[in-house]
Amino acid sequence: MSNKHVVILGAGFAGLNAVRVLSRESGVRVTLVDRNNYHLFQPLLYQVASAGLEAPQIAFPIRAYLRRYKNARFLMGQAEGIDPAAKVVLVEGKPIAYDYLMVGTGTRTNNFGLPGVAQYGFGMKGLEEALRIRDRILSACEEAGRTADAERRKALLTFVIVGGGPTGAELAGIFSEIRRHVIPRDYPELNIEEVRIVLIETGKRILDAFTVSSAQYAEDYLKHMGVELLLGQRVTEITAMGVRLGSGHFIPSFTPIWTAGVTGQTLPGLTTVRGNRVETTPALHLPADSSIYIAGDMNFTQWKDGKPHPQVAQPAIQMGLLAARNILRDLHGQEKLVFHYKDKGNMATLGRNNAIAEIGRLHLRGFVAWSAWLAVHLYYLIGFRNRALVLSNWAYSYFTYDFAVRVLHERNNFPVINHDERDPFVDKTDSRNEIEDL
């Protein structure tokens, strides 16, 4: 076997697991391409957005991971297109020849072209997006403490989450704990009655990947924690001032978080179907080109009930492993294997000691589910150091009701509400003309 070159686009769960398999074969060279220098452990991204974990605790340097794999190299850059005829992928203007290509570029936030979502909504897919949410919330709390305008304070202290999937539910849960345990101690000047957490979902219930009874349990718990659940409500617009619903209702909020949809990060040269995903054979390569594999969130093969695989970590891990195995089998002239998803279940955390988990017929709730969630997520975190650090941060938060990291990096400015339409140049939002002597 000659020295074959495998190019992998995306250092997500699919890409890293593919590298692991391919590295066993000395006759293969691997180039892993990612526009970031880190692998992001996306299941814990909501912890970064809510100041519970610091970025490096869920972002693992790709080069550190590749150290143990001598036949793999890393190339930081944005993949721009594929030329299947020439077997070349373009990375930032540079053509790179491949023998096999595995695309595992995942998804990004989908705003469905709704007005204002791209401009004013806060996405929750990337690390930088999560950090922007954290800065936003910390800035809003500081600003709320000093504004004399009650209406503006309301918009500052209203946190709207659009989308009732796991990310939305997890954010709502952790925000409700911050309201209860952190704000009274850190912001004594704020009235926590004024802090609103609103979760908006188009469907009749949240968490549709779970059974009705688990979802009902989650809804009851979030309501108990003071989250306002707006079910069967569609967002039609996001403005600088807040969120407009299909009902015409407007929710004033300077922090509208958009978790309502994702779309595949495709690239020119691939033919996509619904959700910008790509259909493959059961062996995970393109029907017309057995040198191009698609793994993870981007893959649109059927799973059950006519639906594709869920866009979560487990299918990505399993697809990355199988795609890599099939590349090796192809090199050795062996027949390719067919992908069979081993469903390991669903989990969503709702708070510091509450979660729901469905593993086959086993349905868990409350502290038991939370413990299982903790164990699974720590287990899958890459790298010993991260696991230990994440656990220590969690233990700290758990026992102190505190949140570990609250460093505000980039302070946000917020719109000023003009209460006098006739004279827009009169700033009535704070009492700057009076000397404050609290």
Next chain:
Amino acid sequence: MSNKHVVILGAGFAGLNAVRVLSRESGVRVTLVDRNNYHLFQPLLYQVASAGLEAPQIAFPIRAYLRRYKNARFLMGQAEGIDPAAKVVLVEGKPIAYDYLMVGTGTRTNNFGLPGVAQYGFGMKGLEEALRIRDRILSACEEAGRTADAERRKALLTFVIVGGGPTGAELAGIFSEIRRHVIPRDYPELNIEEVRIVLIETGKRILDAFTVSSAQYAEDYLKHMGVELLLGQRVTEITAMGVRLGSGHFIPSFTPIWTAGVTGQTLPGLTTVRGNRVETTPALHLPADSSIYIAGDMNFTQWKDGKPHPQVAQPAIQMGLLAARNILRDLHGQEKLVFHYKDKGNMATLGRNNAIAEIGRLHLRGFVAWSAWLAVHLYYLIGFRNRALVLSNWAYSYFTYDFAVRVLHERNNFPVINHDERDPFVDKTDSRNEIEDL
């Protein structure tokens, strides 16, 4: 005693220690003002710049610190001026009345008006500045691995540090360790012979706060680690391409770090002397106004040999404590105390097990000094959690020769070197027209 309002500008070592003293007095209300929401443990800032520690490990949330002090509140904002006659300080347009004011706003980078320093130099005073240096270095290493232009790679891999004080020496030391232990494993495509670390100092020796023999030890060690020491050399200009010296010599570098000077962060209403610092009485208040105290780096009282106190943590801590005590003594009609600096010595770390320390007549070097340095810095880190996390990160780096956090947040772009003056539109910097098949 009526309810007196003490306003403290700056949550540095002086400000936080003043809050601690003032909080003992129930008849006093304290407002602590800072433009950031965190206290920065500046002695470890070089660890953030070199990816050894994460930002929250040296940045402690002010509101968390203030929780235990019921008579203190926090106001995030930029102080803009003082009106001593009206006893009012302006914070972002808002006038705040005070009975006593303590200014501890510290210093910022001073570029001395040298051409290009503000635009192309990387400062090392604030947290965001340190994070920018980290992103710069990580970006430069990635870019160096892919450029085919040897001259450009040279500028990417040359890290110039201007200023031979503790910050400059510490950065040079840690960079030399990264070159030796991290780059060969993380960037196998780079030739570490091409990585240059240059330390430029105007004086005849580095570390002028130390004795000649300690400084000589540090110089010998840095040279042994491959740092190029340019002593008695003055920087005259920094451009997008590198650093120009008074000798006319030009060092191509895309990462020129400027640690060569600081200037007081003064504000309108204060009269400053050299270095934008403010002279006070020995009791630390203004000669003409006993309601305004100046503490920390901003204070220009004489210490010994006609020089003011050094601009490091210890004088700031001790001044903050004394200024607060004098405010309370004034309220009680007691005579004010005179500041006597208790010199606790000087320390600078040179590497993972090397440092110099001068504590009175005790001069330490090597591992013993490094252990003392570690103990002192951990002791002074605010908050138990931070201490434990910092120690665990250090232990990890120490035993693995690894560096803990290498998450690249904002990728930098670098200039392209034009090798053909006659046709500036021909891009010869990389082989984009050839297909790479490594």
